[in-house]
Amino acid sequence: MQKSRPQVKRLSHKVKRYVVVSVSLLTLLEEIQMSHFSTLRTKITDAEILKASLRDLGISVKSEADVRGYNGQRVRADLVAILEGEYDLGWSRNSDGSFDLIADLWGVAKKHNQTELINSINQKYAVNKTLAEVKQRGLQNANVKLVLQK
The missing domain is CATH 3.30.530 (Alpha-D-Glucose-1,6-Bisphosphate; Chain A, domain 4)
Structure with missing residues (x-):
């Protein structure tokens, strides 16, 4: 049972990193608006x-x-x-x-x-x-x- 806990922590840690990267990309895309002209x-x-x-x-x-x-x-x-x-x-x-x-x-x-x-x-x-x-x-x-x- 103790072996599964570290795996869960690592997985959770990776998910948190992914979410942070996604939020950063969304913010960046909002700042750089593409022109349709x-x-x-x-x-x-x-x-x-x-x-x-x-x-x-x-x-x-x-x-x-x-x-x-x-x-x-x-x-x-x-x-x-x-x-x-x-x-x-x-x-x-x-x-x-x-x-x-x-x-x-x-x-x-x-x-x-x-x-x-x-x-x-x-x-x-x-x-x-x-x-x-x-x-x-x-x-x-x-x-x-x-x-x-x-």
């Missing part, structure tokens, strides 16, 4: 045309605001498209003058078809940018014609 390079360069394009699509825009992400996480961006739901799209100007898209794409996809949303923003921006360039060159009544070929 993704950054995508775009060819968007004109902030005013981007704002107008978002408004044309019925999307509210804020300047110098926080992009909302998973679990209350926020990232600062130059322009933020306020989307229906708990997640936003943001754009920050990078060193080459273009804007990077910043978003919690997983979260955006919960409420929106992210591919269609981003494509519609890019398409509207391209049309508005083209019209602005044409008007700048003196053509006041410009139309954009989309030609599809197979």
